[in-house]
Amino acid sequence: MRQFRPALQLPSPTPDFLAFFPFHVIVDEHLIIQETGHGLQSLDFAQCHGRNIADLFDILAPIEFFCLQVLLSEREQTCLLRHKATGVLLGGKVTKHHQRYVAFLLIPWVADTADIKHIPLQPKSIKRAQRQLFYSSLLNTRKLNVQKKQLFQAHALLSMRESESRTLTHIVSMTDNSVIIANALGYIEWVNEAFVRRSGYLPEEVIGRYLGDLMDGDEDTAEQIKRQLQLKQSYHAELLRTAKDGTSYWVDLDIEPLFDANGQVFNYIAVARDITERKTAQETSSRLHGIMQSTFELSPxxxxxxxxxxxxxxxxxxxxxxxxxxxxxxxxxxxxxxxxxxxxxxxxxxxxxxxxxxxxxxxxxxxxxxxxxxxxxxxxxxxxxxxxxxxxxxxxITQESELHRMKGEFLSMAAHELRTPMSSIHGFTELLLKREFNADQQKDMLATVHRQSVRLTKLINDLLDLAKIEARKGMSFDIRPYRLTDIVDTALKEFLVSGEGRAISFNFNNHALKVSADFDKLIQALVNVLSNAHKYSDPGTEIRLYIHEQQKYQHTYVGIAVEDHGIGMSKEHMDHLFERFYRADTSGSIPGTGLGLCLVKEIMEIHGGWVDVSSVYGEGSVVTLWLKKLKD
Structure with a gap:
């Protein structure tokens, strides 16, 4: 920065040199005048010595209040004083004079030639006035140089502001955020390159449009932006925008008013940050959270x-x-x-x-x-x-634990049930092979082998039937219309042929009654029920089979009931009645696998029916198989 400097570099004053400056002033550390030049004495006829410099002069430059340290620090600057009595301007510089004194080296400084008429002149002082006019002209020139210096400083400040403006414009142009500048009325004047890249609109397509309309929001959003601009207030919102090619993207929008020194809005600046990825992540996170929350609440x-x-x-x-x-x-x-x-x-x-x-x-x-x-x-x-x-x-894992327990009991029971007939079969066949027996003994042994083989076969068949039913879920069933009396008569004959040898009381002659059933599977279920009634009741007690009907679910159902007068079941037994491998008799004295009623239940459910059991402990039980009755 250029600075004003006088044409002459003044040396440190000496008594002889001070004679060249008739208007010089020497002050002490308290700014009390100790000596003045003869030119100053001719201007001011009053006594100057011993007075403060501020009593004689208005200090125009430097603008700080004079003190010794300030004066010495301003040695390179121009000093400008106005004589109070005459109004004459004196300019020059300040320098150190000995150790405790400061010298003002002054010459007249003319700011305006009209000021000359205010100077009181005496005939004998005309030459002196001419010299003062010369010095005033020189001082005025120096004042103009000071003004020029101030002009240079203002120009430098303006250049610096322009540089800052170009830097800010460059930064805004390089940012990834869309920046829009609107005038005080809210109409767009400028957009940056990021806005063009993201929206697809060229500057000439958006300049002149209203800021609220450019945000692609609904009418309520546009009206809210307009209301905020009218109130000269900022606005913030997350908006879904549409690019020129039709794609949608989310922006986080901030609109701020810019105020001048008088508090008036001269521009609005809008910054739109692209938050599409964040919004997508939030939506994904929200969706996953909803799924997880539903899973959390619905999970068993x-x-x-x-x-x-x-x-x-x-x-x-x-x-x-x-x-x-x-x-x-x-x-x-x-x-x-x-x-x-x-x-x-x-x-x-x-x-x-x-x-x-x-x-x-x-x-x-x-x-x-x-x-x-x-x-x-x-x-x-x-x-x-x-x-x-x-x-x-x-x-x-209650069910799993119970199933594990039942499987353990089944394995123990199955091992016993399989081992017993196998031992009998193995023992008697070994005796028949190694020893000679008469015909009656051989017949008795063979009868035992046959009976045990039938028992073993039934156990294996029950297991296979249950496995098939579970695997096929009724797909292997051949369900057709049959007369109920034919099904019951066949089941009773199979029960007798199987070696049970127990008479069953049955009296039913309605041959027109029909049901839909898989003939063989329903007979298997009925034989299992009859077999249980035989095993769990004394030989001298009666087993009765009868048919009855009931209305349920707006249909007529037919029940095949088997009633015995055996040992009956307690409530605890009834709770586990249809569980696999469960047996009411755990003593092992009554043969069985615990699969009979479970198999019956599976067969009846596939037929669209069900099993009812009523029992009194120590008195007997009634097991009823229910099937839907076919219309005549």
Whole structure:
């Protein structure tokens, strides 16, 4: 930056040199005048010595209030004083004079020639006035140089502002955010390159349009933007925009008013950040959260989650159904208290309350009902492998546990049931091969072998039939219309042929009654019921078979009832009656596999019917097979 400098570099003043400056002033550290030049004395006839410089002069430059340190720091700057008595301007520089004094080296400075007439002149001082006019002209020239310096400074400031403006324009042009500048009325004046790339609209297609209309929002959005602009307030919203090619994208829009020094809006600047990826991620996250929440609520397994502070944060309905707990019991409880609450629902015996597996614990709960639950715990982590909480997983394995128990009992029973006839068959055939027996003995042994082989065959057939029914779900059934009396008569004959040898009381002559059935499968079911009645009742008691009807589900159903007067069943036996491998008699004195009634139930359900059982312990039972009656 150019600075004003005088034409002459003035040396440090000496007494002889000060004679060249008739208007010089020397002051001490308190700015008290100690000496003045003879030119100044001719202007001011009053006594100058001992007075403060501010009493004689108006200090025009420098503008700071004079003190010794300020004066010395301004040695390179022009000093400008106005003589109060005459109004004459004196200009020059300040320099150090000895150690404790400062010298003002001054000459007249003419700002306006009209000022000359204000100077009082005496005839003998005309030459002096001419010299003052010369010095005033020189001082005025220096003043113009000061003004020129100020002009240069203003020009430099303006250049700096223009450079900053170009830099900001370059930055805005390079950003990935769309930038729009509108005038004070809200009409677009400029858009950056990012807006053109994202929207597809050229600057000439949007300049002059209203800012609210350009945002592609609905009428309410456009009206809201217009209202905010009229109120000279900022606006923020997330909007779905449409590009020129028809594609849609989301923007986070900010519109800010720009105010001048008088508080008036001179421009609006709108910045639209593309948030399509963020919106897509949010929608995906929201959709996945909805799916996970639905899965969480609909899952038959129980879930309980704890945050990273170990406080319960959520649970699903399945867990409440398993444990019978109420939501208010679980609200924001710590994890250790939750574990104690679980233990209170389990059996008192700790050895039977929990069974440890490699990755889980099996809990045997007694509340709200007898339930076996597999309990697993996992730590949850985010994508950066940071711990975010704990998940407790509960699965009801009561049925699996019961099935495991029944399978164990079945294997034990099946081994016994298979081993008994096989031992008899093996033993008697070995005797017949190694020893000689008379005809009656041989016949008796062969009868035993035959009876045991029939028993073994029935056990295997029951297992195979049950497996087939489960695998095919009735696909192998050949269901046709049959007279009910033909089905019952055939079942009674097979029951007698099978070696049971027990008379059954039956009296029914309605040969017109028909049902739809698989002939062989229905006979198999009826024979199983008759066989159970025979095995679980004394030989001297009566077994009765009869037919009756009932209305149900707007249809007429026919029931084939088998009544015995045997040992009957308790309520506990009735609860497990149709479970596979379950037997009411666990002594082993009555042969059987525990599959008979289970097989009967499967056959009747495939026929569209059902099985009813009523029993009184110690008095007997009635088993009824229900089938839909065919219309005549």
């Amino acid at each position: 397994d129980g879930f309980v989650t704890f945050n990273k502070k170990g406080v319960l944060s959520s649970f699903n309905p399945a867990f409440l159904n398993m444990t019978g707990l109420q939501p208010e019991q679980l609200y924001a409880i710590p994890q250790d208290e939750f574990v104690r609450l679980l233990k209170s629902l389990c059996q008192d015996d700790e050895t039977s309350a929990a069974q440890r597996l490699p990755d889980a614990v099996v809990l045997r709960m007694t509340k709200p009902k007898l339930t076996v639950i597999k309990h697993s715990v996992r730590e949850a982590q985010d994508s950066d492998d940071r711990f975010v909480g704990t998940i407790h997983y509960f699965r009801d």
